[in-house]
Amino acid sequence: MNITIISNHYYPEDSGIGLYSTGMAEFLAQKHTVKVIGATPYYPQWKIYQEYDKKGLFSTEVINGVEIFRFKQFTPQIPTFKGRIFQMIHFFMGSFFNVLKIKKNDIVIVVMPFTISVILGWFIKIFRGGKLWIHVQDFEFDAAFETGISNKKGILSRVIFRMERFIFNRADFTSTISNGMLNKLETKSNAKKYFFPNWIDHSKINPDLAKPSSLFNASKFNILYSGNIGAKQDWEFFIDFVSACQEMKHVQIHLIGEGAKRKEVVESLKQFQNCKYYPPVRYEELNDVLCNTDLHLLFQKHTVIDSVMPSKILGMMASAKPSIVTGNEYSEVKYNLEISEGGFYFYQNNKLQEIMGILKNLMENPELSNIVGNKARKFVIEKYSIESVLSQFQKDIENGSVSNF
Known part of the structure; x- marks a missing residue:
């Protein structure tokens, strides 16, 4: 299969979402052709890594059998709500050109955040075929409102959540990492749901x-x-x-x-x-x-x-x-x-x-x-072992099923 993964966080980021996006891509690359559309690494320091800061706006590299197309996005030193919104938009605009580098596609997996990246995946689905899968690591808008970064009342929140629902409903499959988040996903999307938890490589944490x-x-x-x-x-x-x-x-x-x-x-x-x-x-x-x-x-x-x-x-x-x-x-x-x-x-x-x-x-x-x-x-x-979680996920995307929901 030709698999495209869109993830704002990826190796060499080795914590949080970057760790799991990388693990998923490299596991799938053992059997399939995997390409990643990603950002220039910056997390958790909220500063672009020194070895990447010297590169241009666009860069390409191959790591452990995965080809990665990167865009150097705006990165706020202090991640305010408005700063992160601008970062999302900038990543989307730049990564659109990397989307054009995808020539074959059977399934595109968009890792959230960023929500707006789903539109990139939708473009790939329309022009290169295949299925669109949204995997939610973080409901970024809900988290922003719950932690007080932005006010949950008002026109802005209503517009954002309507846009979020529209974007979610472009997907063939949606997944997330906990049962509570799966319940939240039910209120946001009509697409098929899938429980895809994070995993632990217990051979490395031993x-x-x-x-x-x-x-x-x-x-x-x-x-x-x-x-x-x-x-x-x-x-x-x-x-x-x-x-x-x-x-x-x-x-x-x-x-x-x-x-x-x-x-x-x-x-x-x-x-x-x-x-x-x-x-x-x-x-x-x-x-x-x-x-x-x-x-x-x-x-x-x-x-x-x-x-x-x-x-x-x-x-x-x-x-x-x-x-x-x-x-x-x-x-x-x-x-x-x-x-x-x-x-x-x-x-x-x-x-x-x-x-x-x-x-x-x-x-x-x-x-x-x-x-x-x-x-x-x-x-x-x-x-939550890496073997059972990723093996089941690979089997289900190969079969085009969501058997564990």
């Missing part, structure tokens, strides 16, 4: 292969947040937690990542000696970091329900370490942690005292940490 990390002090109880430092996380609560841990001399908290809120958050944490910040580590080092901490944290805003299913959860659980997560009562993350018994989820407003109780219990009972962590790893291997 505690048996982890080497000691220089970031951690083995004599301390190490707590880790690793990921995007953006608007969806509850940084006020994170700071309250760091403050509450000040009196616990054996606790060291580590914040690793990059994002729109990084400067603001790091500045607020300077007053605390028990919290250290580090820039993102390379993917090759991620296993050592995830598997050597004693506890993972993910504090999400309670207003964010399932506009996005944080992919970092799978890595956290695969590390065989317990996690403490906060967020909305109806979150997919809550469901997964509860049925796996692989972590602790809180959604009440007065949750800090309870979380501190869990923390002390884990510190005093290492065996509890081992039990919870091992349950988490067992769960993600059984349900």
Whole structure:
């Protein structure tokens, strides 16, 4: 088959959507001809990577059997709602010329965000044939409104959601990464629906292969947040937690990542000696970091329900370490942690005292940490392994079916 993938995020971006778009493309390229229309890499720093900044507006490269056509899009240093809208439009305009480089097509898979990229996929379907598949990694407009980046009331929101629905209905198939997001997709599109979760390569996130990390002090109880430092996380609560841990001399908290809120958050944490910040580590080092901490944290805003299913959860659980997560009562993350018994989820407003109780219990009972962590790893291997998820997806696109819905 001739498969075209349109994704704003792609290798060498090795976190979030870029990691999964790359994994999908390279897996499919083992049997099929795969071409990618992508952006110049910029995430999570919100700055075009140095090795690509020297290139022109258009560039082409072949990586692991996948041919990639890139356009150097506008990238705002601070990702405001208007800045991201302009970035979407600029990527669309430039990538239209890369669409013309696609000569054969059996299926075009558009990874969202960006929503407007679906129009590029529709053009390919019309002029080169094949099916159009929309895969939603993030409902970008819903997320913007839920996190307060833009006002959900008013003419702008009505226009945006009507446009979104029109675009979704151009597809033959639509898919997304969580059951909650699948329910949301039902309200936005009449196309056939498909559950296509993110996956974990448990051979790469494997505690048996982890080497000691220089970031951690083995004599301390190490707590880790690793990921995007953006608007969806509850940084006020994170700071309250760091403050509450000040009196616990054996606790060291580590914040690793990059994002729109990084400067603001790091500045607020300077007053605390028990919290250290580090820039993102390379993917090759991620296993050592995830598997050597004693506890993972993910504090999400309670207003964010399932506009996005944080992919970092799978890595956290695969590390065989317990996690403490906060967020909305109806979150997919809550469901997964509860049925796996692989972590602790809180959604009440007065949750800090309870979380501190869990923390002390884990510190005093290492065996509890081992039990919870091992349950988490067992769960993600059984349900979200790369082999089962991508093999099933490849089988379904080859058959033109959506058998798992």
